[in-house]
Amino acid sequence: MTAQIENTGPLTTEAGAPVADNQNSETAGSGGPVLVQDQLLLEKLAHFNRERIPERVVHARGAGAYGTFTVTADVTKYTRAKFLSEIGKETEVFLRFSTVAGNLGAADAVRDPRGFAVKFYTEEGNYDLVGNNTPVFFIKDAIKFPDFIHTQKRDPYTGSQEADNVWDFWSLSPESTHQVTxxxxxxGIPASYRHMDGFGSHTFQWNNEAGEVFWVKYHFKTDQGIKCLTQDEADVLAGKDPDSHQRDLRESIERGDYPSWTVGVQIMPAAEAANYRFNPFDLTKVWPHADYPVIEIGKLELNRNPQNIFAEVEQSIFSPHHFVPGIGPSPDKMLQGRLFAYGDAHRYRVGINADQLPVNRPHATEARSHGRDGFMYDGRHGGAKNYEPNSFGGPNETGRALWQPVPVAGTTGDIPAPSHAEDNDFVQAGNLYRLMTEEEKGRLIDNLAGFIAKVSRDDIVKRAIENFRQADEDYGRRLEAAVKALRG
Structure with missing residues (x-):
């Protein structure tokens, strides 16, 4: 559905001057060369050359929509965040879905994790929850992230994604076994963005008015039900309709079939973290629901499409460091790296004033900072002083941190994350495999074997299979046989 815009006057240049002729460039006589003085022509060509900004290195291919988050349970004993302060309270949101590895023009129906990034426009500032459609990830330390993504992207020699690179890295990083499963x-291939769950994935801190600390994990359970594609179905759909997921989301909202998710959290009192059987800050691990059940806290509904994909989806930014009072980070080493990397990516890609674009700026409050100037600065501060403290009525610090301090001890160094009683790289991957039905296991084996069989080196194949054998003997044995059958 195309937005109807009233004709409010003549076509103009970017500076507002009326355009006399937008069909013919100015020439030296009939059939003569084009004149440099045709500034409309030069302006249009120059603007066209600059219409694209650098695409995201990861999560480039995406779609988004606006909606509402509504609180359905009292969580004030856990957090002082105002947007969670009372049952029935509504907060505007913008949610961007994406694939991870594909470029901007890639197909939607591919085997890849999906980004699930939510911007809550709260009265205390924007809160960005930047997660995925899986509760875990491939690695647990941000220092490995650039290497991991290089294996998912195009090889510097072939220009294509290479199975050798993917499985060489995964097989040398046993912690990936859970997410790969x-x-x-x-x-692994959602049928649409509407038919998949979302997760905050990381562990975050909640703190209440009394200063008590809780560790939380976010869950978004689709109310449409889980629907997925087989590899064969996805291969056909990706070729027939590369925009399948983006189209499905837009059209469902256009017809009033608003997708929604039931939002829940797992809550761990801070005192229990040190002795929990798994490291609660390890992104490759889940907290089993038997240990910490999911508590429903709200409902998220998407009910409004963006009017301009570039302005509102491509230029939207989500930064895990965008917290509000009552919510903060955890010692999760992947999260700690993302606190820097996401904001830095947006400053490079969109610009230093990206936070003040309409889709990104606070909607329920006003940003009052001392940041000034840079590309696309709009002069919104006028002549106000640009430092603090000042005695000219400028904004001042509150003296109260958004989150509670976390005690630390020990010496500095390049130190692995601590292991807890049941921590290893394979236990939860094995648990996940054993939860599957025989039919589900068969499809898992087929999907893995089809990809591993493309690897050119036997040592990488052997190493990859061994990781799955460590998770479960039957898992490894069946995978080995399936790969052998495909490789001959």
Whole structure:
């Protein structure tokens, strides 16, 4: 559905001067060369050359929509965040879905994790929850992230994604076994953005008015039900309709079929973290629901499409460091790296004033900072002083941190994350495999074997299979046989 815009006057240049002729460039006589003085022509060509900004290195291919988050449970004993302060309270949101590895023009129906990034426009500032459609990830330390993504992107020599690179890295990073089991299982290719769950994935801090600390994990359970594609179905759909997921989301909202998710959290009192059987800040691990059940806290509904994809989806930014009072980070080493990397990516890609674009700026309050100037600065501060403290009525610090301090001890160094009683790289991958039905296991094995069989080196194949054998003997044995059958 195209937005109807009233004709309010003549076509103008970017500076507002009326355009006399937008069909013919100015020439030296009939059939003569074009004149440099045709500034409309030069302006249009120059603007056209600059219409694209650098695409996201990851999560480039995406779609988004606006909606509402509504609180359905009292969580004030856990957090002082105002947007969660009372049952029935509504907060405007913008949610961007994406694939991870594909470029901007890639197909939607591919085997890849999906980004699930929510911007809450709260009265205390924007809160960005930047997660995925899986509760875990491939690695647990941000220092490995550039290397991991290089294996998912195009090889510097061939220009294509290479199975050798992917499986060489995964097989040398056993911590990836859990997420790889998720990715190649039945939920590895969602049928649409509407028919998948979302997760904050990381562990975050909630703190209440009394200063008590809780560790939380976010869950977004689709109310449409889980629907996924087989590899064969996805291969056909990706070729027939590369925009399948983006189209489905837009059209469902246009017809009033608003997608929604039930939002819940797992809550761990801070005192329990040190002795929990798994490291609660390890992104490759889940907290089993038997230990910490999911508590429903709200409902998220998407009910309004963006009017301009570039302005509102491509230029939207989500930064895990955008917290509000009552919510903060955890010692999760992947999250700690993302606190810097996401904001830095947006400053490079969109610009230093990206936070003040309409889709990104606070909607329920006003940003009052001392940042000034840079590309696309709009002069919104007028002549106000640009430092603090000042005695000219400028904004001042509150003296109260958004989150509670976390005690630390020990010496500095390049130190692995601590292991807890049941921590290893394979236990939860094995648990996930054993939860599957025989049919689900069969599809998982087929999906993995089809990809591993493309690897050119036997040592990488052997190493990859051994990781799955460590997770579960049957898992490794069946995978080995399937790969052998494909490789001959």
């Amino acid at each position: 998720w990715l190649f299982g039945d939920r």
